[in-house]
Amino acid sequence: MRPLDETETTAVFEKLFKFTGNNLKNIVENPSLHKNKVYYVSESLVKRATNISRTQLVSIGTCIGRFTHGGSFHLTVQCLSSLASNAKHKVWLKPTSEMSFLYGNHVLKGGLGRITENIVPSDGVVVFPMSDVPLGSGIATTTKSEKDDQKTTTV
Template sequence: MRPLDEKETTAVFEKLFKFTGNNLKHIVERPSLEGPDSNPGRYCFRLQKNRVYYVSDSVVKRATNISRDKLISLGTSIGKFTKNGSFHLTIQCLDLLASHARHKIWLKPTSEMSFLYGNHVLKSGLGRITENTSVGDGVVVFSMSDVPLGFGIAAKGTQDCRKLDPNGIVVLHQADIGEYLRTEDDL
């Protein structure tokens, strides 16, 4: 477990900024109420075996007593670095993204299962979309009852969605909560 270097930090922050925008500062400066101290600590990003974790300082201090090869996980896993060095967000960061998301869409109940099976979001399944969403923005997908279901990349902007045919793709699927069941054999 080690802190991220400058290149890794840039890659992580660029990916998070795509989904959270200026709310990224709330993630970075979030106070931690964990630990024996009465003064609040901070959350930080740590790298362990190509996985990036979002964890409080007090937990990091406690984890130094565990050897690196014995440490499996620490805090919330938000993503991983591939062999090529690119960073990919994982579904475990959904709660963090959902609470700080800049762009959101809500699905109709009839299309929730399609998204949870790993399919893209079509115009026919779109319930609502936030204004000023443009092509390429990171989007968090919610059910109509505000339950976060996953995230993806906007294939069409807000204005383009109004004149799109019902079978047009609005959001490209990246991750959803159904992955836990689909990858159960790998775990």
């Protein structure tokens, strides 16, 4: 396990900032990298783990994402609880569209129960059902319908 270099740190912080905004400082202080996976670990736990050799250490902390071979950063499901508590933009789904979202489909404006204000296209949002348990994350987009000439918000 090693600390992130500057380009890796920038990629991680840009992705997390998309979802949390200025609340980023509440989530990450000192991430570390292990086999292209980024872990969030407290400093006291890192100090205790120095007694274990690197070859014997499988993982430590919470995996918040990973780097692809192309160098882009993808968030994992394990970071969802941290994102949900510090999210800048949130979306709540109606019960009829929850399963559709969980199967990987887009959520149209009709499937939204509530939405935070001032969401701009390409903002990262955390998706909740009406019971306030985080389901996942997504990117807000806006499309214009040719038939209605109305904008539709999609997650």
